[in-house]
Amino acid sequence: MTTSKRLRGPFIVMFGVVIAVVALAGPANAVAPYTTQPTTSVSNQAPTAGSSVTFCGSGFQAGETVAIALDNGTRYPSVVADASGAFCTVAVLGVSLSGTHTLIATGATSGRTSSTTIKVLGVSASAGTTTSGGLAFTGAEVIGIGALGGLLLVGGAIMVFAGRRRKVNA
Secondary structure, eight states: OOHHHHHHHHHHHHHHHHHHHHHHOOOOOOOSTTOOOOEEEESOSSOBTTOEEEEEEESSOTTOEEEEEETTSOEEEEEEOOTTSOEEEEEEOOTTOOEEEEEEEEETTTOOEEEEEEEEBOTTSOGGGOOOOSOOOOSOOOHHHHHHHHHHHHHHHHHHHHHHHHHHHO
16 A cells, blocks of 8 residues: 555544634634723722722723713713823712612723723612622633544544554555
8 A cells, every 4th residue: 555545544634623623713802903902990899879989991092081981971080091091080979879880981082982880789788798699710711622632532533543444454
């Protein structure tokens, strides 16, 4: 048996594995080329009505004025992003505010926006009685890596089987 006939099977299997890996590859999740999307966060996700939260953001233009607002129409004093495009400010929540609301930061020059959702508890509610409702995600999604490993194992098993079959036929 010629060398090309002996190698044809393993090459076909490896070609199939490569095609499967490319077909199962996920999207890159690119939003815009070479831009950093702004992000925001708050010091307390579940504040009580009448309390204050520290609202911070990053990813804005350096020196840009950032407008801060609440989704119910409340406007807070604007802040200026530092040299790295970050800011922090204190937002005092209204005494009558309750329910789920969104704090929004909007860059005056770039037009970039970012928001963070908070759940404002009533004045009589205790922040210590709330639960997060689930476990924190601290790992990696391994289904893609597991699928690739499985494909490589199947491809290797096929090549071993094909090699043993050739030895029996020879």
